[in-house]
Amino acid sequence: MTLADTQQQGPAELPPRHGRYAGSPAWQRRRAAVARFWRGYRSHRAGLVGLAALVVIALAAVAAPLLVGDDVRSVTAATGAPLAAPSLDYPLGTDQFGRSLLGLLVWGARVSLTVGLLAAALSVAIGTLVGVVAGHFGGALSTVVMRITDWFLVMPTLVLAIVLATVMSRSLWTVVLAIGVTSWPTTARLVRAQTTAVESRPYIERARALGGGHRHVMARHVLPNVLPLVLAQTTLGISTAILTEATLAFLGLGDPTVVSWGGMLQDAREAGAVSSGDWWYLAPPGIAVALVALSFTLCGRAVESVLNPRLGAGR
Template identity: 75%
Template sequence: MTTGTTTKTGAGAAGPRALARQRRRQSAVRFWKRYRTHRAGLVGLVGLALFALVALTAPLTVGTDVSSVTGAPGRPMESPSAEFWLGTDRFGRDLLGLLVWGSRVSLLVGLLAAALSVAIGTTVGVTAGHFKGAYATVLMRITDWFLVMPTLVLAIALATVLPRSLGTVVLAIGVTSWPTTARLVRAQTLAVESRPYIERAKALGGGHWHVMSRHVLPNVMPLVLAQTTLMISSSVLAEATLAFLGVSDPTVLSWGGLLQDAREAGAVSSGNWWYLVPPGIAIAVVALAFTLCGRAVESVLNPRLGVGR
């Protein structure tokens, strides 16, 4: 009897978990079936996969000493050739190797800055939409202040005051680009909070944390996911801008840093296009790929938007 009871209890406990896992798998399958109908989204996804592969395999393909100034393999400012496909920089380093290695920093900073921005915006948006009253009013006025201030100017000011490092760049981008996410998430939270099941959850004794974590957050996560993919492209561009303006860590190799080096070396006036064009194209292609993926995700999660395929 005891064994039968135990087995029943175990099956009953495992049943809801198995059902939840099955539903998640079915949801993921439905998402992929809809996503792959968006040709632009697939192109962006393939591009991101290639860039991620290049960044992850950089230590194996170009080595770890590619940025070393001493012992550079070529002469300064060589044009593209069979030996150096993208030419060399002002120190004689292989620009192709620098471009490949710089992808690691640019993509990492873009991902971390976007994650920080979306995390702040989601927290502010959900809490402001749930609690309302004076708390929400104060948060929204702070959000409005950040919205009217130029994001790039705030990021430059913050990066100038703090020590130059990758952490500072991530912090500068993340804490200045969250207001748009906060506004979107708050609007979605207000829409979710007006539904009848939220009132039933509160009537049954559900506290603030229970309502926000179990009912509100799962319903705003699709919006957060779409916003994250769009924010990464903006973060990559912001990192490149900060590095180009010289407020990033000069010892760290990134695509924006390569553009800054090219400017300092006078590549524009001397006509050394191979120094400027490859990093600029890489930044533009990555930003475009993330944008295509973000638009496709947004269209799948909200078909009423009617985003073109």
């Protein structure tokens, strides 16, 4: 082949990097793992029911501006009678300002789901970091870290969250931070136990013998093995975070400028819905909180059973 022929052909195409394209063995293994996980998840009817309920609620929350409009949150734009019972015009009745409770319930799903997801993600991130570090290094560092974790574990989470929400400015980010920094100890202890088990396996010793440092061992070997546990703990923690957010909002510690299910319950209490028997003001947000928490719990139990077959065998 002459130099002219080489110039006409142009530069040779480089083969794709291994593991970075859709047909690589790494991608095929990932797709196979996802397929196995979905097949196992589909065998849990309760998990499918919870997932279906969450999909419907999430779609309603995302499409809130199209379903109920933006004016439903405005007090000045309310057209209904205050504390009106359910009717054709207002299927769930109205609040003390004449706003549609159905519209407020749909808008409240946005705040409750967002706070629950972000707070659970923050809590699991802190717990995973603490657990991996304590389980990997061990020794005095692990002892000190675990004693701090035990202190947070025995302290009432709700009380700590109330204290943080009280001393900080009232906003959604304050609620997320208050829930996240007070509910991580359980995840930390679980991740530390799993990290300790992974660290005792032979391939960890081989990785260290080949020159793998702490960052390499934790990021490439330990963390991938604890991620299934982290995923299950996240789905279970979201329901707790949503309940805590509703409790803080009910106590008047949430953001008063946004509509949430806990805020609706607090408004109903201030309006005297309990003493006057206006059940339609109390029931919808309370049922919504319970339904979402139950749905996330069902999904979390199903994920936990799929990722840990020993749990599924015992049920």
